[in-house]
Amino acid sequence: MSQAGNRPDPAVAARLGLVEGTSRHRRRWLWWVGLAGITLLLAGLALVGDGRQDGPSYRTAEVRRGDLKVEVTATGKLQPVTQVDVGTEVSGTIQSVEVDFNARVRQAQVMAKLDPEKYRADERQSAAALSLAQAQVDEAEATAKETANKLRRTRDLVKKRLASPEELDTAEAAAERAIAALAVARAKVEQAQAKLDADRRTLEKTLIRSPIDGIVLNRVVEPGQTVAASLQTPVLFTLAENLTQMELKVDVDEADVGQVEEGQTAVFTVDAYPDRTFPATITQVRFAPETINGVVTFGALLAVDNADLSLRPGMTATADILVREERDVLLVPNAALRFMPPRQEGAKGRPNLLSMLLPRRPRGSGHQAEPPEKTPKGAVAWVLRQGQPASVEIQTGSTDGAVTQVVDGDLEAGAQVIIGIERSEPTS
Template identity: 80%
Template sequence: MSQEESQAEASVAERIGLKEPSSRRLRHWRRWLALIIVGLALLGVLFIAPSREDGPLFKTAEARRGDLRVEVTATGKLQPVTQVDVGTEVSGTILSVEVGFNDRVAQGQVMAKLDPDKSRAEERQSAAALALAEAQVDEAQATVSETGRKLGRTRDLIKKRLASPEELDTAEAAAERAVAALAVARAKVDQAQAKLDSDRRTLEKTVIRSPIDGIVLNRVVEPGQTVAASLQTPVLFTLAENLTQMELKVDVDEADVGQVEEGQTAVFTVDAYPSRTFPATITQVRFAPETVNGVVTFGALLAVDNADLSLRPGMTATADILVREESDVLLVPNAALRFMPPRQEGAKARPNLLSMLLPRRSRGTRQPSESTEKKPAGAVVWVLRDGVPASVDIETGFTDGARTQVVSGELEAGTEVLVGVEQGGRTP
């Protein structure tokens, strides 16, 4: 073949695509090389990556030795040890008010006065009735003397046969009536005296005095106000005897009252001082229940020292009562006592290329140990043994709400116990 024919064939082949320029061939080779590298990388991942089985990833916590403080929380209100409501037994108009809020008063000090005009008039009337009754006694005494002398003369005449028996009977009856009238007059004196004493007492009650040494917490009366004490004694003042010593009355839940005893210590907080705690001591746990909205509680009184007067009556307080304190005991989280491992059914291994080419004996689905079929009696915690949850029986003691004391069982300090399951976790 001549050179001209060879050039013509090459030109034709190039036109119909049977022969590409060298630059195009290089680009094609580069593309194929990139695809081959990616394919080898994917095969390497499939061969090297181990097979994994679907299963939960457990959360664990360590069982540790430590100190345990068991506390009972209760809420209540502060109140004075001695609080007295001062009222009036007399109706009338308030003439003056002598004390105000936060004033210190002494026993017997005048706090308010009522208009005494009506009471004073009744007292004078009773005094006059007493004077009249005493005059009637004198009159009756004179009558007794007169009838007595007449009876004596009649008896002398009878002895001399100068008077008839009928006259003697009349004289004796008159003398007896005079004695009876004297007794009636004396009784009226006692009655009038009692009425006078009552009216004088009523007059004294128009001046309202403090029954104790204390502080005025509340005053609900003003001069010119009319008070009526006919049906119920109106309260005019509220006094606290001593605010340096106060009481905290808290409501203890019926589930906790069995742990609360007299003499136990406590600390409490109030909203006015959120960063400050106050000490207290239980002085009384009452037997009488209190039911509010179906919830049964029992009242407990705590003695509070308020020397700086920072606490005030009526404040709401939250108290933490220390009912038990244990040192160096084995503790587990309460979440471990509530935990129950989930059952895994129908879980299958995720296949890879190596497992398909080289099949291995199936390990089956990982399940908790046989103890998961039936929950043992008593308290139970769960631990991992060979990657499988296994139960451990324990005997529990006291709890502080977050941790529980382990009294006995095959659980040692440092053991990781199961407390939960990670959401969407897997285990190899």
Template identity: 45%
Template sequence: MRQAPSRRSKRPFPRALVAAVAVVAVAAAAFAWWRGARSEGAESAWRTVAVERGDIRVAISATGTLSATSTVTVGSQISGQVTQVLVDFNDRVTSGQVLARIDPSTYEAQIEQGNAQIASARAQLEQAQATLRNAELDYRRKAELVERQLVARSDVDLARAALEQARAQVASAQAQIRQQTASTQTTRVNLDRTVIRSPVDGVVLTRSIEPGQTVAASLQAPELFTIAEDLSKMRIELAVDEADIGQVQAGQQVTFTADAFPDRQFRGVVDQVRLAATTTNNVVTYPVVVSVDNSDGTLLPGLTVNAEIEVSNRKDVLKVSNAALRYKPVGDAPAPAAAAGRGGAGMLEDLRRIADGLDLDAGQRAAFDAALEAQRKRAEAMRQGAGQGQSRGPGGPPPGMMVVGGGTPPANVQAQIRQRMLERMKENFADFTRLLDESQRKAWDAALASSLSATRATIYRLRNGQREAVQVRVGASDGTSTEISGPVEAGDEIITGERARR
């Protein structure tokens, strides 16, 4: 008989322990959910962009027309019928080459007539000279006889008058010869002008005459041909708006396209900014001449081009989206300012950068450091005074600096403030500038004036979930991003807007 196996008794699991584990699990899940929701809410409360390092290219757009660098209009100084036209459109010509001929028969006949008149005048001269010789002999004979009282003195007077008349006739005949010779020479010049020659080497752009056509040059020289002297060098005359002309300077690079060659981009250089403004429908534009290399002969005179003048090309700079410069807190208290110790900020940092570029010796560096420290203390004292309700001085943002997005004083007030600030800075750093040589002093003064007139803006950086105000110096902008400098670094999150709170 098989014995049944013995059954072990099981201990029941304590209910208290199960309840404790369940409570801990629920609390941990709740805490994790709360922390994630809080983190998500903090991150989503702001819209931000990162400060980037890159390039900013600023360009001005304009339209214009291509033309040859030197274009010569060939006309006719005489009237007549065209007998020959020896060149056509696009023909290459050399200096002195015959382009056309005008009927010369009229001028040839005038030359023959002039030669005959000259011959007649010479015959009259010979006759007058013979009369002169006879008058001279008659006068000498009578002058000798009057001494012996063989002739009356009145006869001598008559002989002298006849001699003078003969001399006058000779002079008149000589003048007539010169006159006829000059007239004939003028006719010869006009005869030479019946042959139209090219004044330069180039290409015929236009031809406005045909054989058999009559040219009338009574009032002005008619235009017969237009010759482009050298199509390997061309130019563009751009019409630049008055709002942009202040940024255009000779030597700036230009890129342009033409509808005839949509897949190609051409380059040129600003050669001249002309002062002759043009007003069309109350829009003022200035002509800007751009020189273009056309060695391959691709570009054609008269093409309309769309050009961009590169007025600034900043390489490897800090930049931020323009939306960050437009953002201003609404309804909240102003955010605390960023600490100035991070890399230096504002005017003091600008002064340090200026001094670093002057190649200072030990004595000059010591004087600069002392002046900079004194300036820092003055600024700190002004900030403390402003915090206690006293009148604000130059300790905060430099006076006169325009703040993007905020109210600005009128232009004349800004200029006065900047001038006073410049004078104060020169006075504060007088001991330092006395140690500079002439070139260093000029560089310091120019950089200081540029820094004081710079545009500054307040942006808001997100750090550790908190918003803080940072003042930066604003540079070039390409319409999307703007160059900034100051207490910011690449990667900093800058606020561009606030999300709606749920």
């Protein structure tokens, strides 16, 4: 084949870039495309940078002077100071019920009656047994008198030698037996009398009386009902002695019980009166623990004045116990003590080209908090100085959960402390 026959077609050579003019045109075209891409990338970076702020915007709060009240919250139930469950010691059928719910009763007042017929019969039987025992005493006394006279005559006859010593022995034994029989008869009288007294007492117990002056809180018996007191005394009524004076028993968490003492004041609320608070005073903090579902609490009793009878036994109450009160102290928000400044990436927080081309894994809001610092005074608050966070060491005291007392440090009333960072969306 000739050399001329091996040359490619001119159109094909131009398409493949084998022609020198075509290759130069292709390089120029690639250079313009690259320049346009770099221009677009720089423009995008500029837009992104303009959409970001130079640094984070901080939220601040004012340090102020004021009063601080430290309170312990506990829940519990209201109950009467004296509450008595009234039952019956005897079994039988309820003949009548004399009182109802909320009735005021006096001590010894009859509240219910049991059918007394069986116990009356027992009383009559005991009375008859007593009468029989007393008759036996009379008989024994007569026998003792008779044997004593016979013994005296026998002794006279023995002195006159008209009776033998054996007859004297017999008379003396008979007299002693008569005296013993009289003692037995008298003991039977006492036994019969005791039985009669017990039956009369049992008969008296068929009248169920109030042991105190009070109010009937609960009644769980109806006429015709049978009650059995063989193993356990059944409860028929529940009485409260005085509802004008009540007590609130609350469960104090073991972490707070060390701050609670007798004599401290408290206020509490109940669901029935959501807009009203009631005063109370701690009268007792118990040492015995109560464990419910693994939570250890200690009972505390609070005295409550209920003169208007608005509170009722069994109401659930939430009490705030005042354990400490500070007057006119410097207060800092607790959020300021939890704040730590973020670690910025790039100058003034603006993303650089490397961070845009090689983005890192996001961390929360884009900032990494510094680890808390340990200071001699124990706490750090942050303030803005020339737009940048600056730390201030402070010594803290009591807290109510929202603000904390500043005992020592360079903070003054009116200072603005950082409590957080404003999160703003990038502008387009």
